[in-house]
Amino acid sequence: MSNxxxxxxxxxxxxxxxxxxxxSEANERHLIISTPARGLSAFxxxxxxxxxxxxxxxxxxxxSPTRILHSDFLRTTExxxxxxxxxxxxxxxxxxxxxxxxGDFEGGPDCRYPDVWALDAQDPxxxxxxxxxxxxxxxxxxxxxxxLEQSLRQETVLLVSHGDPLQILLTALAGxxxxxxxxxxxxxxxxxxxxx
Numbered sequence: 001m002s003n004x005x006x007x008x009x010x011x012x013x014x015x016x017x018x019x020x021x022x023x024s025e026a027n028e029r030h031l032i033i034s035t036p037a038r039g040l041s042a043f044x045x046x047x048x049x050x051x052x053x054x055x056x057x058x059x060x061x062x063x064s065p066t067r068i069l070h071s072d073f074l075r076t077t078e079x080x081x082x083x084x085x086x087x088x089x090x091x092x093x094x095x096x097x098x099x100x101x102x103g104d105f106e107g108g109p110d111c112r113y114p115d116v117w118a119l120d121a122q123d124p125x126x127x128x129x130x131x132x133x134x135x136x137x138x139x140x141x142x143x144x145x146x147x148l149e150q151s152l153r154q155e156t157v158l159l160v161s162h163g164d165p166l167q168i169l170l171t172a173l174a175g176x177x178x179x180x181x182x183x184x185x186x187x188x189x190x191x192x193x194x195x196x
Contacts, residue, residue, distance in 0.1 A: 013149050016195040017062055017158045018166050019083075022049030023189040024075040030110045034102040039073035049075070052190035053082045062192055063156045065089065069144065070160035071097040079190070080160040096140040099162040103130025113164075117182045124178035134168050134178045141169040163187050 026033040070080035124134040171181040
């Protein structure tokens with residue numbers, strides 16, 4: 001799946017591809033896996049996710065990346081590794097690209113996501129149930145791009161992350177209220193969004 005996204009403010013020194021990891025074991029089991037304690041070493045790609053990545057790489061339609069940064073969770077590392085191997089690139093783990101911490105809902109059923117999103121819509125700075133605020137997620141995700149803009153020029157950077165952080169980042173880059181991040185079309189597993 002391909003998406004295009006226009007930056008709302010100024011030009012960038014680099015081109016960015018935002019990629020959500022492929023379908024994972026957490027997706028398959030309908031679980032929220034959002035902390036390093038579980039996400040770094042378990043809940044990698046499902047068989048469906050592996051197949052998604054193979055199809056994506058067989059029919060790559062985006063600019064070829066020159067650098068790959070990824071969340072250090074297993075599912076994003078496995079996704080990034082497949083892409084890096086295809087393009088002959090090294091990987092760089094970037095903890096700021098990690099999944100949003102869903103606090104008390106960690107390890108529970110993913111039917112609790114809408115509860116958090118409803119609170120986000122009222123207040124993107126809320127931390128109810130120990131959840132990482134949407135504002136905090138936006139700050140760390142934008143910080144990755146800001147760092148790359150300071151250190152790189154004319155690169156095509158693939159950032160491999162997770163659904164919620166990417167939705168929040170795209171909302172922030174569009175200059176929209178962070179509480180509206182679920183008003184965007186959901187980013188599907190193994191989808192890529194090109195930032196122009």
